[in-house]
Amino acid sequence: MPAPAPTPTPACPSYAAVLQVPYARRTFTAALAGRLSYGTVSPAVLLAVVRCTGSYAAAGTVMAVFGAAAVLLMPLRAALVDRHGPRRALLPMALLYGGLLCVLAAVTWRPGTPEVVLGAVAALTGMCAPPLGPTMRSVWAELVGDRGLLQRAYSLDGVAEELLYVVGPLAVGALLTVAPPAAGVLLSAALIVAGTFAFVTSPALAGVRVPAGAGPGLRLSRVRGLLAPVVVAAGMGLALSAVYLLVMASAEQWGYGDGVVPWVLAALSAGSAVGGLLNGAVNWRVAARVRLALSALGLGPALVAAGFAPGLWSLTVAVGCAGFFVAPALTTAYLLADEVAAPEVRTQAGAWVNMAVNAGSSGGSVVTGLVLGRVPVGVCFVIAGVVAGGAGVVSCLPVRRGWSRSSPRP
Structure with a gap:
């Protein structure tokens, strides 16, 4: 059975329209x-x-x-x-x-x-x-x-994955x-x-076929158009992994037990889900690369504000506001990776973004664990915000797109 033809955009595309696509x-x-x-x-x-x-x-x-x-x-x-x-x-x-x-x-x-x-x-x-x-x-x-309906599909996918x-x-x-x-x-x-x-x-x-020329490995260093989403994804992963540890440290500093930590982190997930769904529902006229940078830049001040939170409730609000930018940034990173990817390396492009998030998260946990205790918790939040915002600034730098395929293995 051949794969269904790509579905055209309905007059008012929605998440329901995404799920109405055949199969x-x-x-x-x-x-x-x-x-x-x-x-x-x-x-x-x-x-x-x-x-x-x-x-x-x-x-x-x-x-x-x-x-x-x-x-x-x-x-x-x-x-x-x-x-x-x-x-x-x-x-x-x-x-x-x-x-x-x-x-x-x-x-x-x-x-x-x-x-x-x-x-x-x-x-x-x-x-x-x-x-x-x-x-x-x-x-x-x-x-x-x-592309508009694909944005909704990616947003739905991202929010579901987080859940x-x-x-x-x-x-x-x-x-x-x-x-x-x-x-x-x-x-x-x-x-x-x-x-x-x-x-x-x-x-x-059933009808997904391997494009001609598929198979050789993708060299990230030569894929200039992919660097922006990878840099932002890594920065987001690093900053968010820091937030998990910093919320625990803040709760301990203020005399709360570990039981309050999941509720604060739930605010982060809730903010991310809301932001992701709203991001997918908007018919954006701004280029994906600009939206990617703005999402990362928005996360930075929210994390900086968390560093100045005087108590648990204000920290929860700040973390929830930070979450509002997470899913939009990651969804847009995947969307941009698909946009710059040649058909024969589309899955690899998304995998590089995915790897960047997880690698950044692992690195952030290690670095935060080493720094925490030597630097005040509030300052650590500020550093995490600077990292996230800095990734957005780097993604704005001019780049040249281009694909380089390594030689096939014998």
Whole structure:
């Protein structure tokens, strides 16, 4: 069955119009089911390793290895999708990733497994994680022919993805009432395999063909048009990871318990969801690159304001206002990456943005952990705001678009 032709824009495009695109609901639902695995796997693996080793240090090391392998190799896995097509590339990755998650669940089910074994299995598992998010955004670009409707599709996708990282830990927490943490790792395996199978068997992917010339790796240093979204994504990831730690430090400084922290961070997620939905609902006449810079520049002052918050309620408001710029910035980054991408490297372009967010988040956690305690919390908020705003300034610098493909491997 051939893939549906790109859908023209309705008179008043909306989120409902996105879901009315042929096969969109089935394909999007399947992709979200698979991507929910990424919302459950981190807390499940962390708790399973702690239960197995009795060491938070060991758990942190295993998670760092797992995360690094998953994030840093994402563009390479996306290149395989571009080269062989989602049907031929994603399902083997999902089966291998799911199988290795089962192995990880087995070695963490009972105490006593050496830490080096846990780290090796975690590294191998992370290396195989299928890039469902970048692939789904690539499929949106195939399904939706108009840039305005595509903006709504990306906004809906971004907000839904953020909610997965709220639902995932809750699902693991519910499972822990009746099963050990390793069962959460098995749940993650089941989600990724079932979701990926449903995704690749959707009729929307039946006619997706590999463009001529697809396959060679993408050199980020030579893709000038992609640098702006990657820089902003990295800055956003770094700033947001700092916010998580700084909110905890602020609550402790003011004498509150850890129980208030999730509520403050919920304001960040709520602001992001509202901002993302409003961003997608507006018929923008401003270029995507300008909107990207403005979103990053808007996040900066909001984080600076959080640094001057005198109490918990004002901090919550400032963090919520900061969240308002998060989803629009990331959605626009993905949209701009798709805009500058040649068809044969579309999935890779989105994967570079995704990798930048996660790499920035990991780096931000490390840097904030080192700085916190030596520098006042308020000053740390200001630094995070400067980083986010600085990324917006860098994205405004003149660039030249161009694609450079590495030589095919023999």
